Amino acid sequence: MEQSRRPPLRRAAVAALVLGLVAAAPPGGAAADRGPGSGPPTGATTYTNPVSAGAADTYADPAVVRGQDGWWYAYGTTDPLREGEGARHLLPISRSRDLVSWEHVGDAFTEDTLPAWADADPARPAALWAPDVRYVDGEYRLYYVVTQTTTTPGADDSAIGVATAPTPTGPWTDAGDPVVDPRPGGGGPDDFRWTYDPHHVVARDGTQHLFYGSYYGGVWVTPLDATGTEAVGEPVQVAVDNKYEGAYVVHRDGYWYLFASSANCCAGPTTGYAVHVGRSQSLTGPYVDREGVPLLASRAGGTPVLAPNGNRWVGTGHNAVVTDLAGQDWIVYHSIDRTDPYLDGTDGINERPMLLDRLDWVDGWPVVRAGDGASEGRQPGPTTGGRAVTGFERGIRDPWQGDAWRWRAEDPQGGAHVVARRPGGLLTRHPLVGPVRVEADVRLDPGAAGGIAAGAGRGGGGGQGRRHDDVLAGAGTAGAGAG
Structure with a gap:
């Protein structure tokens, strides 16, 4: 469950919001539709990638959170969602009861509600990319890239923004200015380091941190203030320039694991995007791979987690991690079907639907499906209910x-x-x-x-x-x- 600190209740000592007992839930069990707000279904299910097919043809840079209402919510980068649609969706939102059947339920922003500091020039309007969502202190927080801002006179001055909402579908209110400001690269007024791909993490001591960055400039982590809306202190670089992007961090068995993607995300059928990992006992690193090579080293390294395996899926990357109700970890990521790589024709947007696969831990290191990589055929799905699950809807x-x-x-x-x-x-x-x-x-x-x-x-x-x-x-x- 991708959640952070919860607010205290003022009226009693403890409130049990949802309690689930998962006991030997059979793969492929039927999931009854009990209506909105009724919580997750009973048992497991099966699925075939891409899981986003019911909601969209493309759903890049996916982030997933389990809402307080028992639904799972997925957020994607700005794109048209369907072939031939044309109009872009600014951070589309979908929901699912079982992590495998998704429906589009809205967008975080519209062209009329862009953050005030996002450049709305019709000739070059800002896009919102790479969402990351968390539930912190009683509110949902949505972090995202703003590709073009009004905070500098330069072009392509990307920055990280954040919006908050009372529910996973909004309404979303932007904080009013960047969390991480544009970072000049030193090469002139239009030279800015790529301030992309935010990922919010709460440390073991309760302090908040944000990972961000990409190929030009490397990957960094910075402390945040208590509101989560401002970077404070000195950022620390955790991955080398020109190699990684799409950082995602989880804590397991005393280590922080930094997942990051490498290679070109968007070269159609020749895309070689893949996910690697390093780990550290400190949130700020240094992160090293299984061979002890630091992710800050300017050489090949990073333990492979997910890479193209010869089936229809190429460009397997930019991941998030979710845990089902049986405790099994799953990786969500985007990929490209080598037989249908573009959204609209060969000069169009790369079509990158959302995929889901089991994430295994072998000798202390994560790997997808024990090394088999992206799945193409029918697979046993997550457990999102169990033998006895209640949201106390009926007392x-x-x-x-x-x-x-x-x-x-x-x-x-x-x-x-x-x-x-x-x-x-x-x-x-x-x-x-x-x-x-x-x-x-x-x-x-x-x-x-x-x-x-x-x-x-x-x-x-x-x-x-x-x-x-x-x-x-x-x-x-x-x-x-x-x-």
Whole structure:
């Protein structure tokens, strides 16, 4: 779940917004459509790339977030979405219940609502590229590239902007000026380093950071202020010039992993775009690959994660990472079909739909489908529901019941939820056999502590045969904990 710190609730110690128990969900299980706001479907599904086909013919530079309403939302770079459409969509937004079937639900901006500091000159209007989306402190934040600004007299003076919204579909309000300003390259009034591809990260100590950059100028990370709207302090370079772009960072087992794409993104059927990775115990690096080669070294390096494998897909890159409700990581990225590489004719826009594939971790390093790369045929899909999943849309019913909880009707951010009446309480007694993953979203009053736990019931044993009967959730005073 791509989310950061949540706001405290003022009215009770703990609110459980969504609690999911995923137990041996079968691949290919049917997903019932329960209507808007009803949360994710039950079980897993299957899919065939490109997953964005239902929403768009092209969906470059994808970013995905799971909304507080239980839907998944995908954001793409500015392009027309369909063959022959002509009109561009400024950061299109799509949604899905299962990460594989998407529908277009709007755009973050229109030609009339461009950020005020984006150049709207009809002869050369700014584009908005490479979105990155996060839920931080009770609001959605959307970071993006503005390719042409009014903050300098020069041309192609790219910068990073941010907009906020109360919901994943908006309305989006731009911060009013760049988060990262245009960076002169030293070669004249129209020479600017490529300030592209933002990626927001919250460090383990709660501080916020933004990765950005591209081939001309390298990839950098800068601290942000508490609002996430201004770069502060000194930026640190984390990847060498003329090699990487599209940075995306995840934390796993004590390491920060920096995914970055190399080669030309947009050369039609000859595109060689690919994803590489380095890791570091520090968010600011140095990042090194599996052979110990720093990503700052001016030589071949970077551990391969995803590259063209000889099937129809070339130009596999500019990725994000999402985790399904069973704990499996997935990589979303754009690619080019070598048999249909352009949106409108051979001189048109590169057609780069969104693809999805399983991300495996082998000996501490990520790789797509254990090294097989982009998939072409039907694949087992993500688990976006489970044996027992609730968003509490209908209150607390069997097997979701207990006198320790009070139901709250749906709110704009978190949907329906339950509130703890007292420290500690049984939320559900539901038999589960096999591997069990318990996931819950909780918000705490200041000074409160909370937790969830799965209790072993009858049957004993361990591993695959262990039976889990009780799922507990609770709240207590600071230091006391629960569960």
